[in-house]
Amino acid sequence: MTTDSVPTTAPPAFRVRRWLLPSALAEELDPDPACPGGRPRRTARDWLVDFACFLCAVALGLLAADGLADEPGLSNAMAAADQWIGAAAVAAVWLRRRRPVELAVAMVPASFLSATAGGAALVSLFTLAVHRPFRYVAWMGGATIALQPLYFWLRPDPDLPYLGVVLFGTLLIGAAASWGMLARSKRQLLVSLRDRARHAETEARLRAEQAQRLAREAIAREMHDVLAHRLSLLSVHAGALEFRPDAPRAEVARAAGVIRESAHEALQDLREIIGVLRAGDSDDAGRPQPTLAALDTLVAESRRAGMRVTLDGRVTDPAAVPASAGRTAYRIAQETLTNARKHAPGAQVAVSVTGAPGDGLTVTVRNTPPDGEAPPVPGSGQGLIGLAERTALAGGTLTHGPTADGGFEVRAWLPWG
Incomplete structure (x- = not known):
């Protein structure tokens, strides 16, 4: 039986690779002591993803702005307003981590009024699906999809049929939401696996502590069973000599012999028990069990x-x-x-x-x-x-x-x- 100490805390598993994880996920898996209770600091991956989302919104906005000149019935003032709204929506993409719900709500009317805000609306819906439960995605995505037929009826595409462009816009919205929900499910799976690992480590530590406690109790019982018998002989005969100092010489010699023999056997039993502890197995080491x-x-x-x-x-x-x-x-x-x-x-x-x-x-x-x-x-x-x-x-x-x-x-x- 061994009584080696068991570590009470598990070493952090993601400290070295923290920069590869999203900040929210890294904070759940391995909290950063530098910012307890506050917002987690952005990791290198966060900055790369944010720049990619921003560039995606800019690229889609530029594509939409390039098609404004061919849109029938659109005045210069309306085209300028469209581009100003689109620029504000693209700039607001940097708030997607702090205010995902508010950004998604604002993007519903912005994408309805401005074609150049469509890329930012897709990014906001993707962010909402990553950071919030499905009910938020269902409301925002459903509202955006419901406005698609009206939007393309008011602003028809000169190159594509009405039903085709409505279907294509709906597919884009569904793809953005699905991609975000997939990313969210992967994060939740990682957190769940980490929690299971921590629970398994805790259970293993508790089992080890229980085994140590049972081992100590077994040692205590063995010490009591083995030594109490010997030491009681010592105490009884030593007490008899103390109370009868005038006992016959033969009786004193017999009592002294019993004391000597019991002390020798007690030391031998103690030595064997210590040998059992050093060997680590009380059933196979030391003296045979009675x-x-x-x-x-x-x-x-x-x-x-x-x-x-x-x-x-x-x-x-x-x-x-x-x-x-x-x-x-x-x-x-x-x-x-x-x-x-x-x-x-x-x-x-x-x-x-x-x-x-x-x-x-x-x-x-x-x-x-x-x-x-x-x-x-x-x-x-x-x-x-x-x-x-x-x-x-x-x-x-x-x-x-x-x-x-x-x-x-x-x-x-x-x-x-």
Whole structure:
């Protein structure tokens, strides 16, 4: 299990290529810290597109102005007014990013009154389709298309038939609107993909943090299960020596031997747990995980420490017990024996393990009332809580509480098959 830190923020993905994107899109994908909350600065691409739109409006306006001389019934004053309106409309193209809706509204009457404003009207409709939802495009485009038959009826083209020129103008308006909506959909797709990537990065970070938290909890449980048993032996025998300094020499020597052995085993367990952490996998590194067969060794160790413990094992096929159930049963017995040693010194402890495939595995640890008084041993109070969590993770149930005769009982059921 590794506890490497996970970066909390993703590196910006478009900072190097920001000048290639439209300013609005670049601001959504990668906000510029230089202008927080304000209008995004124009990128190089914005300037190129703006110049291209301006030149397009100028070119279409010049083409329309060249045809004014051939338009029948158009006076010089009307032609001059047409060109002045067209020039103002072309100049207004530079406002297309700041005021797309207002520009499109103004271009509807301007394009109806002036032929040279037609290019600017197409640019404004394209800009509206890029920056605003479809309903704006539908209103402005529909109004412009509705005025086309009236416009060409009042100002017919000398070279093209009436229906042909109306159809051609409608197709130009539809093409400009469609092109703008296509550009808008591509922008929205890029933003959506970026949002999905950010959400995926956030979910991955949360999963990594959860894995780290679960790993820490597993380490804490393992430290408690392994070391609490050893250290409780140290505390009990050291307390006995403190309260009975005049004990027989043989008893003092036996207690000192248990203390030395328990301290050595605690250091060995701690070294192995640290090795597990360094190896990064608690199941494959360090010492082997305990199984149900290790209960005999655990009970024998408790007896050597002076406890009165009996073990009743009635499992039909111990070799067939799942590894997770056997390990959980061992940890339950280990923790309850540690608690009995600390809180019920001198009591008789009975450990019972029964079960069969399909019926589950039942572990019962019961102790009689304590025999006399003993020096208090501090405890964290989390042992039974940890056992309940461990049992629940294994799919079983755990109950505990005092018995009628003043003792204490812990009973757990674990699934098997």
